[in-house]
Amino acid sequence: MHFILPYFIIILVLIQLYIKKSDTSQKNNIKKFWEREQKANATRKKDISTLKYIEWDTTLPVKGNNTLLSDILKNNPEADSAYNKIISVKDKNIINLTEYSNTDLKLKYGVANLEALxxxxxxYTLLIKNLAVLGHILKEQDDITDATHYLEYSIRIGSDIRSCYADLKDIYISQNHTEKLEKLRQYASLIKSVNKELIINLLND
Known part of the structure; x- marks a missing residue:
């Protein structure tokens, strides 16, 4: 018992030191956060007209001149809803800012631009989510040509949605397009979200 007591005391001391260090570190992080946030809120408005806005793909299949697509949309409410949501942002400003926090955006472009950005x-989020939904449904309905078009557009504009890559992988393998599969891996390597490794592993599996 006498031999155990000193070790017990040492352990208690170490635990207290660890807790104290953690508290200090947390306080420093909170302080840095609010200092950065204060600086961000004081940043003046900057020009955002030269940002890399998403260009609309004017060759996307539309139901007005595509019988197969029109029939699928007519008989599948989920597909029709996704299609309409895609079209709804056609003439709007779209930009991929997923790698930035609100504080980052305010620091880079000014607090006055935050609402617009x-x-x-x-x-952008609405667009890529519904491109994934529509592409998947079209693939399941054997409209491979239109599915590929929607899914590839989503990938080109930086989508990090796993199902897009999974569906295109299936399509490319079924069509023996090994060169397109390699291109898909290249797009995956450019992803800047937490889904990057998951998608890369999916494509390499």
Missing amino acids: TEYEDN
Whole structure:
């Protein structure tokens, strides 16, 4: 018992030191966060007209002149909803800002631009989510040509949605397009979100 007590005391001391160090580190992080946030809120408005906005693909299949697509949309409410949401952002500003936090955006472009940039990012999120949904449904309905077109557009504009890559992988393998599969891996390597490794592993599996 006498031999155990000193070790017990040492362990308690080490635990206290660790807790104290953690508290200090947390306080420093909180302080840095609020200092950065204060600086961001004081940043003046900057020109955002030269940002890399998403270009609309004017060759995307549309139901007005595509019988197969029109029939699928007519009989599948989920596909029709996704299609309409895609079209709804056609003439809006769209930009991929997923790698930035709100504080980052305010620091880079000024607090006055945050609302607009958030809207443009929301348009992007809406677009890639529904491209993934529509592409998957079209693939399941054996409209491979149109599915490929929607899914490839999503990948080109930086989508990090796993199902897009999974569906295109299946299509390329079934069509023996090994060169397109390699191109898909290259796009995956450019992803800047937490899904990057998951998607790369999917493509290499």
